[in-house]
Structures are given as structure tokens and as C-alpha cells.
Amino acid sequence: MGKSTQNAPAGRQELDAESREWIDGLRATGVDRSRALQRLHDLLLRAARAEAHRRRHLYPEIVGVELDDLCRQAADDAVVAVRAKLDEYRGASRFTTWAYAFAIFEVSVKLRRHAWRRGRIPTADDDATWERLTERAGIMGARVESAELFRALRDAIAEELTPRQRQVFVAVALNDVEIDVVADQLSSTRGAIYKVLHDARAKLRHRLEREGHLGQERAR
Amino acid sequence: MTDNDLTTRLLGTGGEDAGCEGTLARLAEYVEGELSGVEMAELLPAVAKHLRNCPACAEDYGGLVELARVRNI
Numbered sequence: 001m002g003k004s005t006q007n008a009p010a011g012r013q014e015l016d017a018e019s020r021e022w023i024d025g026l027r028a029t030g031v032d033r034s035r036a037l038q039r040l041h042d043l044l045l046r047a048a049r050a051e052a053h054r055r056r057h058l059y060p061e062i063v064g065v066e067l068d069d070l071c072r073q074a075a076d077d078a079v080v081a082v083r084a085k086l087d088e089y090r091g092a093s094r095f096t097t098w099a100y101a102f103a104i105f106e107v108s109v110k111l112r113r114h115a116w117r118r119g120r121i122p123t124a125d126d127d128a129t130w131e132r133l134t135e136r137a138g139i140m141g142a143r144v145e146s147a148e149l150f151r152a153l154r155d156a157i158a159e160e161l162t163p164r165q166r167q168v169f170v171a172v173a174l175n176d177v178e179i180d181v182v183a184d185q186l187s188s189t190r191g192a193i194y195k196v197l198h199d200a201r202a203k204l205r206h207r208l209e210r211e212g213h214l215g216q217e218r219a220r
Numbered sequence: 221m222t223d224n225d226l227t228t229r230l231l232g233t234g235g236e237d238a239g240c241e242g243t244l245a246r247l248a249e250y251v252e253g254e255l256s257g258v259e260m261a262e263l264l265p266a267v268a269k270h271l272r273n274c275p276a277c278a279e280d281y282g283g284l285v286e287l288a289r290v291r292n293i
Contacts, residue, residue, distance in 0.1 A: 043293070047287055051286075051287070054282075085245075088245065092248070092249035093248035093249040093251070097248040097287070098248040100248070100284055100288070101244055101247045101248050101280070101284055102244075104280045104283040104284055104287070105244055108276065112276075153230070173229070173230050174230070179276045180276060189240075190240045190277075191239055191240035191241040194239060194240045195239060201230075201231045201232040201234075204231055205231050205232075208231075214227065214231075
């Protein structure tokens with residue numbers, strides 16, 4: 001058993017040879033550590049580019065130097081994230097898969113924010129929000145009960161939510177504004193904004209269930 | 221899209237949800253487990269619930285599945 005696993009805290013799994021090499025390199029000192037960090041950056045830059053390529057149909061306007069710059073920023077930030085969270089890596093997956101997740105997260109945030117940079121986030125007072133939602137429900141085949149549900153939902157949004165919950169719910173849930181864009185505009189993070197959205201949804205579900213607009217199966 | 225689909229999209233599914241940070245922390249093991257045939261939604265239900273409720277994390281999950289499949293990029 002290698003040093004990495006011998007010193008592992010309870011719950012950490014034995015690492016495969018490649019993952020152990022990564023961890024040992026990143027925990028080394030001097031030139032060995034510098035080499036491991038450069039190798040990690042190269043790996044995460046390739047991961048960011050691969051993910052940007054996979055999403056190219058979503059952001060066709062971001063290409064060339066602009067796209068490569070975003071990928072480089074994503075790789076830089078992913079390396080910082082991996083270093084900060086290295087002690088949380090428990091060997092439940094290959095190290096590279098674990099590290100790729102940070103590169104994907106960073107490049108997805110940057111692509112979304114960059115694509116939206118000239119957009120405007122709709123507000124609760126925007127009647128077009130409800131017109132679009134009703135129209136979409138009709139196009140997608142939702143039943144006539146949607147109109148009644150939307151009226152109840154609109155009342156619940158106005159009466160149950162805090163201003164910040166309302167702002168986030170209207171943008172993300174009603175208008176499909178990317179959560180990373182909302183986080184950027186509110187100087188927050190995806191996780192914090194998702195928590196606001198989660199709490200808003202819970203309040204609205206309880207209100208709509210109480211009023212009989214949602215089935216019991218949704219009460220779970 | 222049915223009424224249920226629409227209300228799920230708007231209101232989420234309720235129940236325990238790992239959140240974005242909690243999901244990112246376990247996404248790699250979730251993906252590798254799935255790729256090796258393990259029913260990870262049963263092992264990590266709060267992560268599975270989050271992936272249903274959060275389109276941004278679900279998209280990241282899709283990307284990680286691709287990279288984990290390829291392995292050497």
C-alpha cells in the first residue's frame with residue numbers, strides 16, 4: 001500500500017496508480033510540484049476545450065480567440081479549485097474524472113455568462129413572462145388547468161416569496177435565464193442562487209398544495 | 221410537455237436535494253459508477269434529485285459522462 005493510502009483518513013478508498021501519481025505530484029514540493037501543476041493545467045485546458053466543443057451548438061457566436069481565452073480562464077480557475085479541494089478528494093473516482101468536473105463547471109459558467117452579457121433579466125412585473133409561459137404550455141400540449149395554475153402561481157409568487165426569492169424564481173424558473181448568469185448579476189454563486197431557488201420552490205409548492213392546485217404525489 | 225412536466229420544471233421535484241456544491245463534490249463518483257453499471261440514483265438519491273432539478277448541473281453531468289468515457293483527452 002502506498003503512502004497516499006496509508007495516510008488516508010477513514011472513508012478514503014485506495015487509489016489507483018495513476019490517481020496516486022497525481023496526488024503525490026500535487027502534494028510534492030519544488031520542481032516536482034511545479035511539473036504536476038503544469039500537467040494538471042494542460043489536462044484541464046484540454047477538458048475545457050472538449051466541453052466547449054460539445055456545447056458549440058449552444059454558443060455558435062463564441063469562437064476563435066474569444067473561445068480559447070474562455071477555455072484558458074476556465075482551466076486557470078479549475079486548477080485553483082482542484083488545489084483548494086485536494087484534501088476532499090477521497091478516491092471514490094479516478095483523480096482525472098474528479099478534476100474534469102471542475103473544468104466543466106468553470107467553462108460552463110464562463111460560456112453562459114459570456115453569451116448573456118448583453119441580455120436583460122426579466123422581472124416579476126414583466127407581463128410578457130406570463131404570456132410566454134401560457135403560450136409555451138399551450139404549444140407543448142399542457143391541459144387547460146395550466147391557466148388556473150398560472151394564476152395561482154402568480155399570486156403565490158407575489159405573496160409568499162421574499163424579493164430575492166421572487167427575483168431568482170422569475171428569472172430562472174419562469175424565464176429560463178441561466179442560473180450562472182443570475183449568479184453573476186447578483187454577485188453570487190450557482191450554489192447560493194440554487195438554494196434561493198430551492199427555498200422559493202418549496203414555499204410555492206406548499207401554497208399550491210394547500211390550495212389544491214397540485215396532486216398529492218407532488219407533495220412528497 | 222404535460223401539466224406535470226410543466227409544474228416539475230417550474231417547481232422542481234421536492235424532497236432531499238444535494239444542491240450544486242454537494243453534487244459537484246460527488247459528480248465524478250456518480251458518473252463513474254453509472255458507467256460501470258451501478259444504479260447510482262439509488263446510492264446517491266439526493267444527487268439524482270438535484271440533477272433533475274438543476275439544468276446547469278445536469279448539463280455539466282452530460283459533459284463529464286463524455287470525458288469519463290473517453291478517459292484520455
